Amino acid sequence: MTSSAAPFNILDALAAWARRFEKTLDSMLTPEADVPPRLAEAMRYAVLDGGKRIRPFIVTRGCELCGGTFEQAAPAAVALECVHAFSLVHDDLPAMDNDDLRRGRPTCHKAFGEAIAILAGDGLLALAFEILATRIPDPARAVQAVAELARGTGWAGMIAGQTNDMLGEGQTPDLALTRQIHLQKTARLFEAAGRLGAICAGAHTPLGDALADYGRHLGRAFQIADDLLDVTGTADQMGKAVAKDADAGKQTYPAAVGVTASREAAQEAALSSVRALDVFGPSADDLRALARFVVERRK
């Protein structure tokens, strides 16, 4: 006897959720009269481009798992996506990773020029904090959210990771350094996603810790999978250039330990992320499915 329910598909769930989220994103990225149109255009180009939206999904679902609502989580979800988009715009610059293509479209500096791209990235970072401070009604939660996002982004977080990523180019592949880069460059913002969900719900610390652990391990899994896709994917699948890491002499898991051990490490990290959700029971099944998707994705 088979169940009459269709099997749960995380991509369908993400897509359904994203229809709602994209409207929120669009609305919070609507400029007022004083914003230069060209700047607003570049900022919106960088954010409203059909990314996978994994980080804001974690924020809003994490908030709901803690008893909060989508609406309560929306400012933090949008702010986090603004920070993510800012990091892509600046990382793609000629002085950084020098990428021409992102999600199948010209990168921001290719479409708008370098000066506007630098300013658009800066503008998205500032906007993220403006959104947290002006759209989260409870001051204590707002200030916690700012602290969490600023630390996750800053000189000991994502920006540290990008720095170590740049400085590690051309050096002998090293697993410890690669792990450190992954933790800072990617896992730290995923961790913030989990923690922000709990903060927006006003949840107790243990729930925030569980979601932060989930996010951190998921972020590690995501970045190892990303390293692998640069080796095994095609540009068509990915919507961006591939095999660039090896050319640039980047610190990556495949370079440090090979493809097979990298696949195992990604699976292990995904498993750790799933385990962190135990406290939430079956209601967190979509976040568990997300962990599987992250390591099995083809783009």
Add this chain to the structure above:
Amino acid sequence: MTSSAAPFNILDALAAWARRFEKTLDSMLTPEADVPPRLAEAMRYAVLDGGKRIRPFIVTRGCELCGGTFEQAAPAAVALECVHAFSLVHDDLPAMDNDDLRRGRPTCHKAFGEAIAILAGDGLLALAFEILATRIPDPARAVQAVAELARGTGWAGMIAGQTNDMLGEGQTPDLALTRQIHLQKTARLFEAAGRLGAICAGAHTPLGDALADYGRHLGRAFQIADDLLDVTGTADQMGKAVAKDADAGKQTYPAAVGVTASREAAQEAALSSVRALDVFGPSADDLRALARFVVERRK
């Protein structure tokens, strides 16, 4: 009969205050273990370089005028100086104003390379918000401070001004456009400096409005004086290249209305800033002296 008291000198007052402020700045810019040393070095290079510190002076003195203390204002003063330093680092980049010299030293990207300079600017912007959120004890004041600084910095504030400054290059000099650029690029952060002082003291709105008006007019005066110094100053005095605005076809007051009318406009703006301080009486005399200094300075 002459008074036995030495005449008040705003430069001496600024220097005495700065000895205290530089220690606070150094301390809040001390990195923890996870911060890449090269990144921390570049961020500290950009901030701890003997700038005039006019903006943080306004924050702390504004706070004291509202009944608060230097210590209460210190996080906002440091955060604002971090934002100012971030803006100089990014504005100096080759894709922006392409400056090699700043305050008599190589600009950040000349000293550390473009990639690290971009990341150092990003790091300073994130750090500003981390400092506000983690070092202002009262959540309501902290969140107001974040909102004020984010708006002053963001897509309708300083970053808008820099965008319009770039986009205005090579266009016919236009007074209305120049005023708009000055208001956004410079006056908006000076305005935030005044408002932040009041916020840190928990002052009532009218005092915050007065300090914000003072800051906005002072910022206008400062930027007109800056335009004039690019025409009339020498590189030795300024510690940076001069006569660059005309070469780049920038929108400036001297280009729009000539040197004499620009001097008058700077004096008028300084006078407006002084008038905004009426509510504070003689205790604001140093801020009045600062307004005179800003339009009479030679660098």
